[in-house]
Amino acid sequence: MDIRVFLLAIAAITVGLVELVVGGILPVIADDLHVSIATAGQLITIFALVYAVSGPVLLSLTAKMERKKLYLIALSVFFIGNVFTYFSPTFTLMMVARVLTAASAALVIVLSLTITARISLPEKRAKALGYIYMGISSSLVLGVPIGIVLTNAFGWRSVFLGIAILSLGSIALISKFLDEIPTGHVQPLSEQVKALGNKKIIFAHLATMFMLAGHYTVYAYFTPFLEETMQLSPYWISIFYFIFGLAAVSGGAFGGSLASKIGSTKSILFILGAFALSLFILPYMTFSTPVFLIIMVIWGALSWSLAPPQQDYIIQSDPASSDIHQSFNNSALQVGIAIGSGVGGVVYNQTGSVTVMPSVGGIIVLIAFICAAISLSIAVEKTRSRKAQKQTVYE
Structure with a gap:
């Protein structure tokens, strides 16, 4: 497999972890932020809604930006959003942090897919995209048990600190191994x-x-x-x-x-x-x-x-x-x-x-x-x- 596809899959795993990881630790978050479990559940809802809408919108607004630069910016915002989550003292501020992480995660995922499609040979494109989706699915499926283990050991905030650290690793790897990728023909x-x-x-x-x-x-x-x-x-x-x-x-x-x-x-x-x-x-x-x-x-x-x-x-x-x-x-x-x-x-x-x-x-x-x-x-x-x-x- 192309090493670049492997690195994009790693980044997809990193940003994918943040979506459903909240599901397994909702009671702990609710107790710490002094809200009901139902209210804490809105952290998942707001993430899904922002994620679904922001991907296409942000991709259109940034259509003329060089892809590697845009990828690194999105990962950087994702890092900031997780650090913000780690330090959030109130539920309202955590909701704001979830908006940041959802929007940036959506952009990282769609860029992982589009970049993979561009750098892969046509006959190998579907297989390469399969590795990206393997990363996405693994993060969604395994995020909950990982979050529970970390929360039991170090507290729920450690989950987001860990994701922030992983995102720094992705930034470093993408910076070193991914070449600049021109936008190509951009439709209005x-x-x-x-x-x-x-x-x-x-x-x-x-x-x-x-x-x-x-x-x-x-x-x-x-x-x-x-x-x-x-x-x-x-x-x-x-x-x-x-x-x-x-x-x-x-x-x-x-x-x-x-x-x-x-x-x-x-x-x-x-x-x-x-x-x-x-x-x-x-x-x-x-x-x-x-x-x-x-x-x-x-x-x-x-x-x-x-x-x-x-x-x-x-x-x-x-x-x-x-x-x-x-x-x-x-x-x-x-x-x-x-x-x-x-x-x-x-x-x-x-x-x-x-x-x-x-x-x-x-x-x-x-x-x-x-x-x-x-x-x-x-x-x-x-x-x-x-x-x-x-x-x-x-x-």
């Missing part, structure tokens, strides 16, 4: 906004959003699912989460490798179809722990496999606007997480049972499959149209 903001009218890519974004929504409809309530269906103790639930996390971390690399072998379009449909199937059969596999673990590992690996082929497909579909579309696709991912968590909550409140959630999640993923199929059919239709036009001119 008005043209970038018009690019959102591309139905083919809009349906690709919707596929990303609905897949993550279907996933988090189940994953956000996986603990009560395991308690209700398999009567697992907290110890074994943590083991299951760890196994799931390892599978999810491998998902990005799997998706990238699959796209390199069979192509991005085939990979997208295969992953979405297999993912929906894994959710539908999940509740029926609880009769046997080994069988359930196999299906759970497949579910976990597929949960982060779509992104690399999807990003590669977007780049191929609209190269001129690929940067802004990569950013929007990353935002769609965040919106999907929020939607899925909300849908899961509604289903749980209405039914009082978590056993139906995998079926609901599977249906939502089927919607993602339909969106992807529509996007791909538009792509095929446009290709046929161009061939017909060429044939007409030839005749």
